[in-house]
Amino acid sequence: MKGITKCFGAVTALDSVDLDVAAGGIHAVVGENGAGKTTLMRVLYGALHADEGSLELDGKPVRFGSSREAIQAGVGMVSQHYGIIPALTCLQNLILGAEGGTILNIKAAAQRAEALAKRMGFQFDWNSDASTLSPAGAQKLEILKLLWREARIMILDEPTAMLSPADASALFESLDRLAADGATIILVTHRLPEVLEHCNRVTILRGGKRIDEKAVADTTGSELAQLIVGGALDKPTTHRQISDGKTALQITDLSVKGSRGDLALKGIGVSVRSGEILGIAGVDGSGQRELFHAIAGLVKPTEGNITLDGVDFAGLSAADRIEQGVRVIAEDRHEEGVVEEWSLDENAALGLQRLSPFAKGGTVDSTARHAMAQKIAERFSTKHGGLNLPMASLSGGNQQRFVAARALCLAPKLLLAFQPARGLDLKGTQQVYDGIRAACAEGAAALVVSFDLDELLEQCDRLVAMNGGKLLEPLDGQSKDRDAIGRLMVGAH
Amino acid sequence: MLTIALSAPLILAAMGGFTSERGGVINIALEGMMLTAACVDALAAPKFGPVGGLLIAIVAATSMSLLHWLVTQVYRIDHVISGMAINAVAAGGTNFLFLKFGDEARKGNLPSLPSWFFYTIAFVAPVLLLFYARQTKGGLRLLAVGSDPDKARLMGVQPIRVRFFGLLATGVFTGIAGVELVAYTGVFTDNMTAGRGYIALAALILGGWRAVPALLACLAFGFFSAIQVQLQGTAILGVHVPTELWAALPYLVTIIALAGFLGKNRTPAGLGRH
Numbered sequence: 001m002k003g004i005t006k007c008f009g010a011v012t013a014l015d016s017v018d019l020d021v022a023a024g025g026i027h028a029v030v031g032e033n034g035a036g037k038t039t040l041m042r043v044l045y046g047a048l049h050a051d052e053g054s055l056e057l058d059g060k061p062v063r064f065g066s067s068r069e070a071i072q073a074g075v076g077m078v079s080q081h082y083g084i085i086p087a088l089t090c091l092q093n094l095i096l097g098a099e100g101g102t103i104l105n106i107k108a109a110a111q112r113a114e115a116l117a118k119r120m121g122f123q124f125d126w127n128s129d130a131s132t133l134s135p136a137g138a139q140k141l142e143i144l145k146l147l148w149r150e151a152r153i154m155i156l157d158e159p160t161a162m163l164s165p166a167d168a169s170a171l172f173e174s175l176d177r178l179a180a181d182g183a184t185i186i187l188v189t190h191r192l193p194e195v196l197e198h199c200n201r202v203t204i205l206r207g208g209k210r211i212d213e214k215a216v217a218d219t220t221g222s223e224l225a226q227l228i229v230g231g232a233l234d235k236p237t238t239h240r241q242i243s244d245g246k247t248a249l250q251i252t253d254l255s256v257k258g259s260r261g262d263l264a265l266k267g268i269g270v271s272v273r274s275g276e277i278l279g280i281a282g283v284d285g286s287g288q289r290e291l292f293h294a295i296a297g298l299v300k301p302t303e304g305n306i307t308l309d310g311v312d313f314a315g316l317s318a319a320d321r322i323e324q325g326v327r328v329i330a331e332d333r334h335e336e337g338v339v340e341e342w343s344l345d346e347n348a349a350l351g352l353q354r355l356s357p358f359a360k361g362g363t364v365d366s367t368a369r370h371a372m373a374q375k376i377a378e379r380f381s382t383k384h385g386g387l388n389l390p391m392a393s394l395s396g397g398n399q400q401r402f403v404a405a406r407a408l409c410l411a412p413k414l415l416l417a418f419q420p421a422r423g424l425d426l427k428g429t430q431q432v433y434d435g436i437r438a439a440c441a442e443g444a445a446a447l448v449v450s451f452d453l454d455e456l457l458e459q460c461d462r463l464v465a466m467n468g469g470k471l472l473e474p475l476d477g478q479s480k481d482r483d484a485i486g487r488l489m490v491g492a493h
Numbered sequence: 494m495l496t497i498a499l500s501a502p503l504i505l506a507a508m509g510g511f512t513s514e515r516g517g518v519i520n521i522a523l524e525g526m527m528l529t530a531a532c533v534d535a536l537a538a539p540k541f542g543p544v545g546g547l548l549i550a551i552v553a554a555t556s557m558s559l560l561h562w563l564v565t566q567v568y569r570i571d572h573v574i575s576g577m578a579i580n581a582v583a584a585g586g587t588n589f590l591f592l593k594f595g596d597e598a599r600k601g602n603l604p605s606l607p608s609w610f611f612y613t614i615a616f617v618a619p620v621l622l623l624f625y626a627r628q629t630k631g632g633l634r635l636l637a638v639g640s641d642p643d644k645a646r647l648m649g650v651q652p653i654r655v656r657f658f659g660l661l662a663t664g665v666f667t668g669i670a671g672v673e674l675v676a677y678t679g680v681f682t683d684n685m686t687a688g689r690g691y692i693a694l695a696a697l698i699l700g701g702w703r704a705v706p707a708l709l710a711c712l713a714f715g716f717f718s719a720i721q722v723q724l725q726g727t728a729i730l731g732v733h734v735p736t737e738l739w740a741a742l743p744y745l746v747t748i749i750a751l752a753g754f755l756g757k758n759r760t761p762a763g764l765g766r767h
Contacts, residue, residue, distance in 0.1 A: 047647065068649035083647045087640040087762060088633075096637050097648035099630040106628070145648075 004053035006039055013039045015208045016053070021153070021201075023058075026175060026185045028195040028216070031205035031228055032425040037188045038395070040205070041155050044186075045077040046070035057153075071097065076151030078142040078159060086131035090141060093130050098149045116147050120174050135284050136167035143174065154178070157188045161423065163451070172198045190425040192221045206230055229427050245274035248445035249295075249414055254304030256290045258469075264290040266469040267304070272414075272445040274309075277436060279460030280449045281485050286466040288449040289331060292416050295447075296328050297321045308414055322351060325413025325444075329404050329420045333396075337403045340392040344384060347391050348373035348406060355410055372409060379405035380431045396423045404432045408439050415439060415446040421455065433459040453489070457482060465489045495722065498608065498677060500715025501615040502527070502670045506693035507700075507707045508618045509666030513558075515626070515702055516659035517639040517652070517763035519572035522561055523667055524690025525583030530554040530671025532587035535603055535681030536594055543606045543676075550672045555664025557583065562660040566653050572765050580690075588683055595681065605676035614669060622704040635659055639761035652767070692743060702761055717743045 006014040014036045021027045031037050042048040044055070046064030055062050057073060064070040067077075084093050095109050110126050117124055122140045133141060139159060146154045156175075160168040176198060179185055187199060195202050196216060204211040204227045211227050249272040258264030265287050272278045280288055293299045295306055297318035306313040308324055316324070328351075330336035338347050349358040349369045357368040373387050380401035384394055391399060404420050415436060421429035436446050436459075450456050456463055462479045465472045465488035478484040506523045513520040530550040538546030557579055564575040626632040634655050637645040642652040667690075674689075675681055692714055700707030721739040 066649070066651070067647055068651070071649045077647070079647065083644040085637055085640045085644050088637060092633055092637075096633060096645070097650050099633060102630050104628050104630060104633065 004040060004043055004050045006036075006043060006048060006050050013208050014043070014050070017205065017208070017210045019044075019203055019210070020213070021184060021186060023152075023184050024179065024182050025200040026179050026187055026198055028199040028202040029186060029188045029205065030190060030192070030195060030202060030224065032190070032397075032427060035205040035228075036208040037205055038157055041077060041157055041186065041188055044070070044153075045075055045155060047077075068097075071149055071151070074150065074152040075155070076146035076149055076153070077155040077157065078139070078146065079157050082138045082142055083145075084130045084133065084138050084141060086129065088130055089127050090124050090130050090133070091126040093141060094126075094145055094148055113144070113148070116144050120144065120147070120177070122174075136163050136170075139163060139167070139171060140174075143171075143178075151183075153184045153186065155186045155188070158190070158423070159187070160189070160191065160194065168194075192224055192426075195224065196221055204228055225426060228425065245276065245443070245445075247271050248274040248276075248309055249447070250305075250307045251295075252305045254291075254294060254306065255302045256294050256299055257302055258290060263302075264469050265294065265301075268469075268471045270464060270471055270473070272447060274443050274445050275440050276462065277440055277446040277448060277460045279456035279463040280447060280466055280471075281453050281456055281463055282449075282451075282466035282489050284451055286489075287469040287471075288418070288466055290469075291466070291471075292328070292331070292418055292447075292449070295321075295414075295416060296326060319354060323354065325411070327407040327410075327412040327415050329407045329415070329417040331418035331449075333399055333403055333422075338391045338399060341390050343390055344377060344387040344394075344402065345370055345373045347402070348376050350406075352406070352410060376402060376405040376409050379408070379435065380428065397425070397428060400424055401428060401432070404435065408435045411442070412439050412444045415444055415448075417446060417448045419450050420448060421450070429455070453482065453485065457485075495719040496712065496715045497612055498715075499718045499722075500711045501608075501611050502673045502677075502689055503693045503696060503711040503714055504615040504619065504708055505611070505666050505670035505673060506690055507697045507711050508622060508704065509558075509663040509670065510694050510697040511622055511702065511704055511707060512635070512659045512662035512666070513561075513656075514697065514764060515639045515761055516635045516656045517642060517761055517766060518561070518565060518656055518660060519576065519765050520561065520660075520663060521573060521576035521691070521694060522557065522579035522583075523663075523693055524686055524688065525576075525580035526554040526557045526664065526667035527671040527674065527690050528583045528587050528684070528686045529557050530668040531675045531685055532591055532671075532681055534672045534675050536590065538603050538605065538675075543604045546604070547606065547669070547672050551665055551668030554668035554671060555661060558660045558664030558667065559657075562657055566656055566767075569767055584684060587681075591681060591683070602679050603675060603681075605672075605679070608673075608676065611669065611673040611676065615673075616708070618666070619704040619708040626704065631655075631658065636761075639763050642763050642766055714743050714746070717746055 004014050004017045005012070017036065017040055019040065029037050029040065039048065043050045046067045046069055055064070062073060064073070088096070091106070091110055091113060094113055113124070113126055120143065122144065124141070130141070159171060163171060172194070175185055187194070189195060199216050201213065202216055202219070202224065203213045204224065206228060251271070252269050254265055254268040255263055256265040268291065282288060290299065294301050297313065297316060308326070311324055313321060334340060339350065349364055349372070352358055353364050357372065358364050370387065377384060377387065382394070382398045382401045382405070384398065394402065400423055407415060417436060420432050420436065424432060436448070440446055448456065448460055457480055463474065463485050465485050467489060472488040474481065474484045474488060506527055509526070510520055510523050530553055533553040534546045534550035537549040541549065561575055561579055564570045565572045626636060634645070634650050637650060638652040638655045645652055674685055693711065696710035696714055697707045699710040721742050724739060
């Protein structure tokens with residue numbers, strides 16, 4: 001790719017970027033949020049059209065008018081949000097877009113699918129609905145989709161964002177195998193250890209410009225980090241000694257019914273002191289979602305109590321709980337965090353509209369809201385083209401910064417943070433956790449869910465694990481012990 | 494037999510709804526497309542014979558259907574609004590056309606194809622659509638686009654194209670459905686579809702957007718309409734039941750059935766999305 005330029009309105013997302021990827025091997029593309037990584041990949045995949053620049057494949061110039069043409073040329077992409085359609089079966093998802101005939105030969109397709117899966121060491125129940133797949137299963141299916149299309153160039157955009165550590169290393173094992181077989185893999189990531197351990201070359205993007213390209217063998221993690229951020233990183237804040245704050249959040253014997261009628265939470269008990277950041281480790285779907293929903297007042301527990309600073313939450317609506325100081329950094333930004341069609345201004349007050357300074361009589365004070373939106377956007381330096389533009393104009397990482405800053409803006413008492421650094425780079429992650437720590441220093445309590453155990457170990461004061469709807473506390477003195485927590489995550493003691 | 498006669502247009506229209514809604518296009522315009530086809534058939538059949546009338550009616554319904562495609566897919570207007578507009582145009586337009594050109598046709602006994610022709614199509618189509626959805630490339634793509642157009646697009650499927658063919662089929666099915674109505678009664682009357690397009694849509698929803706269950710739902714509606722025709726004016730257990738209550742029966746059944754089926758949501762996730 002040469003001199004690729006892409007503008008969205010007034011924002012230049014890519015400024016004459018070059019990318020050279022040699023055949024065979026894993027090439028990493030790293031950079032902060034908004035550096036243009038995903039945009040560059042979408043241009044390569046034909047999903048976006050570059051304003052300027054050219055593409056060459058095997059020395060021949062090519063132009064992709066749509067993803068369809070890119071697929072035909074042997075380019076495949078696994079996007080950050082998987083392209084799996086839950087209503088279809090695994091097999092249907094696999095062959096969609098490359099069915100190979102007007103009438104489907106399901107038998108032959110299943111055989112070839114099985115052969116591909118075997119080659120990678122995967123196992124699938126091909127006729128089950130794709131909605132039953134775990135994140136790791138979806139990821140594997142995505143890789144098989146690329147193989148099904150005989151893609152020679154595979155683009156993976158943040159493939160490990162949703163995976164547990166074990167699944168992530170299994171993924172890299174298969175990628176290494178593919179690379180050894182001659183596939184060219186482009187890996188978009190912000191996790192430097194992945195780059196250092198598994199990639200051959202790395203291209204660094206910053207602010208839509210290509211900063212450098214290096215052989216991984218010739219570089220170090222700290223050098224890469226500096227190139228990405230464009231300056232020395234602040235040292236991570238050292239852990240604070242928590243004063244013996246009084247108990248803020250107290251949950252006893254909490255049970256909640258899941259969507260299928262079975263118990264999603266089974267008698268959970270935990271307490272969080274004011275000033276404390278409690279990390280909840282566990283693989284996706286262990287009950288973290290239901291716990292947060294129960295505390296926020298979105299589902300009614302079948303049993304148990306929740307109190308915050310002595311106030312019983314039973315009978316309080318979600319709005320009442322927000323008034324009590326509960327703030328949420330939601331898991332699914334699009335579903336629960338923002339209204340994408342609304343402006344940043346409007347989103348700033350979303351959920352907080354009944355509180356001062358937003359509320360004025362029965363209406364929302366738009367002057368105060370604008371001022372607040374400005375503060376929220378500045379807090380974690382959200383890059384935006386104007387506060388009156390719709391939320392959808394922001395990149396995913398910048399939306400996350402905005403949502404995180406919003407949760408912190410009005411003196412929270414209890415923070416419920418579900419993957420607060422989702423899709424954020426090193427610096428952004430650090431900023432958000434620093435923000436949470438600052439809120440806790442002023443007396444808030446925080447519950448943090450993440451699927452990245454290392455992130456929790458680094459950022460939280462104390463860890464517990466969830467598995468199958470139960471919450472497990474490690475033994476005394478082991479609350480930051482990686483192995484002990486890892487065992488609890490899979491339900492072993 | 495009355496049940497089959499009353500269900501056939503519902504089934505045909507519901508299948509038209511199937512090819513449209515499984516591809517993610519909300520289609521409340523089934524009513525208008527049927528009505529247009531019925532009117533055009535009544536005008537064309539005396540001149541061009543029953544086959545010519547059928548073909549011209551299909552062309553008319555299909556052009557309405559493709560208008561819906563153009564408005565919702567190319568110009569991205571809300572699907573419900575476009576559907577309402579089409580229904581309004583059809584209601585007014587057929588009225589106008591028939592007043593203006595329809596004198597001789599008004600006398601009744603329009604030439605038409607035998608009823609077994611329509612019944613065969615009505616009962617074979619759902620089975621064919623079942624096969625189409627499960628076993629063909631086009632069917633898979635239709636379902637994919639109806640579930641998630643964005644993801645389908647990433648897999649190289651073009652929603653706008655898939656939906657074009659879906660709505661083309663909708664036009665054909667609703668066209669046949671409209672002609673069947675005229676064939677059954679032998680005349681065209683103003684607003685003769687009388688909500689059958691909506692009942693067909695309800696049957697489709699009741700059938701969970703699946704072809705064969707939708708067929709069964711249409712049969713059930715046809716059955717209740719038949720009961721209504723037979724029982725009208727008779728007293729049950731000495732109580733005289735007003736005609737209006739019988740007339741409302743199919744609609745009441747719709748509401749009750751829908752309420753009972755709401756627990757399991759089979760709505761195509763991409764309905765109304767681009």
